[in-house]
Amino acid sequence: MTKKTVLVACGTAVATSTVVATAIVEAMGDRGIDVETRQCKATEVPSMLDGVDLIVSTTPLPPNLPKPAIVTLAFLTGIGRDAEINRIADILRA
C-alpha cells in the first residue's frame, strides 16, 4: 500500500494537532497503514491540500473542502478514541 498523507489541523499547528498527529501515526502503524502527517492551522487547510488523503482537525474547518475531513476531539479527551481511529483507518484503506 502506498504511503497516505493526513493533514492535521488545529488553532496553532503546534499544540493539539501535535497530539493528534502523533496518535494517528502510532495507531495507523499498529494497523499496518503507512501514514505521514503534516500539521497546519485550520485557516491554512485550503492551501495545504496537495497530496493529502484525509484532513483531521480539532477545530472547525473552512467549508467546501475537496478532501474527506474529520473534526474530532477524541484524541484530546480520550473519549471515543477507538471509534475515530477505525473511521480514519477505513478512509485511508479505501
Add this chain to the structure above:
Amino acid sequence: MHGLPFIHVREDNVDALLSGLKAVIDDLGATVLLPIMIFIIGVVLGAKPGKAFRAGVTIGVAFIGINLVIGLMWTNLSDVAQAIATNTGVKRDVVDVGWPSSAAIAFGSQVGLWVIPIGIAVNVVLLLAGWTRTLNVDVWNFWHFAFVGSLVTAATGSLPYGLAAAALMAALSLFFADWSAKPVQAFYGLPGVSVPHLLSAQILPIAILTNWLIERIPGLRDIDLSTDHIQKRLGVAGEPVILGLIIGLVLGLVGFWNPADIPGMTAKVLKAGINLAAVMLLLPRMVKILMEGLIPVSEAAREFVQKRAGDRQINIGLDSAILIGHPAAISSALLLVPIAIILSIILPGNRVILFADLAVIPFVVALAAPIVRGNVLRMVIIGTITLTIGFYIAGALAPLFTSAAGSAGFKMPANASQITAIGDGFVWIGFVVVKLFSGLGWLGALIVAALIAICMWLLKVRAAAMEALASASPEKATQSNGRRVSA
C-alpha cells in the same frame, strides 16, 4: 584548639559544595534539568520508562532548537524596533517575541520544572473537593501557570512565591473553565468540554462589562456583522507565514524609510519581511518539538487523573486552540490585526511594538464569542479594549518578562530591548498576581487564593446567575437575525 579550624574548614567545604551544586544546576539549565524532571514525572505517572526517557530527551533538544531560533529572531526584531525608533522618533523599545517564546521561558524556568505535578495536584484536589467540574488534560498549557509563576519569582526573587502563584493560576483557570463551560459548549458545539486557558479567559470580565454597555447604546446594539465574507476576503492573510511577511514589510518600511537611498532601503525592508515570515514559521516548529516531548507525559497524566476522578460528570479541559477555527474567532481576529498595529502607534505612553504575536489574537477573543453570540463587531470592540489594556500591562511587565527569559537561560542578543508577547505578557491576571505577591508577599498570595475561592463558591451557590452573566441570555439567543428591541 585542634578541632576548631577543622570545623571551619568543614563548613567552608559544605558551603562550597552547596554553592558548587547550585552553580552546576544553574549551569545545566532547562536543556538538561527539564529532561530529567520530565522523565521522573512520566515514570511516576505510569508512562513506560523508555517512552518517558525519549520524551525527556526530546524536550531537551527542543530547548536547544528554540534557543537557536530565538537568538536569531530577537536580534532581527530588535534591529527593526530600533530603526523605527530612530526613524520616527517614536519610542517602542519593548519587542513582542511571540507566545512560543513565552512557553519556552515558562517551561524553562525553575517554576516550570515543578508546574506539571503542581497543576495535576491542584486539579485532583479541587475535583475531589467538588470545587471544580473540569478535568484539565491540557498539560501543555500548564505553561501559562508557570509563566505567571516565573514572573512572580522574577519580581520577588523567591521560588516558593512563584510555585504558589503557579498553583493559584491552575485553580483560577479551572474556575474560568467551569464558568464559561455551558456557553462555550452551546456556542461552539462542544459537549463535555471546557477551556481552562488563561490567555483566553482573561477577556471574560471585560467582555461581560463591555457587552452590557453596548446593549445600552442605541444604534450600536442593533448592528450584527456577519462573518462569512470577512473570512473569505482575508483568508490568505490568516496564514502565519504570509501575515509575518506583510507585517515585516510594513514595519520595515516604517523603520527604514529613506527616499535618498532606495536600493539600500528596499534591501532592508525585504529582509525585515522575510525575517518575520521566518519567525512566524520557525518558532512554532521548534515549540512543536517541545510539545512532542510532552505528549507521553500528558497522556500519562490524563489517564492518571481520569482514573482518580471516578464516575462523576466532569468536563474535559482542553486548549482554546479547538475554538480558533470558528469563523467568528477568525474574522474578528483578522480585523483586530490592523487595529492592534494602529493601537501600538497611537496609544500614549505605549512602548510595545507588536511582531510575532499578531497571529495569536484569535486566542484573545475566542471566549468573547459566546457572550456576544458571535457578533463580530462586538468582538472587535471587546478585543480592542482588551488589547488596549494589554499594551499597558505588557509595558509594565516587560522588565520582569525580560529577566525571566534571562534566568530561564535564553541568550539575549547584545542589542536587545526589553521583550514581551501578547501571550501572556498582555494578560491582566498575571499583572495583578505579580503586584499582589511583590507588594504583600504571603498576604498577597492569601488575597489571590481568597478571591479564587469566592469566585468558585459563587459559581457553586449562584450557578444560574453566574452562568447567565457569561452567556447571552435565552431570550436574546432566540432572536434570529441579531436585531432586537431594546431590553
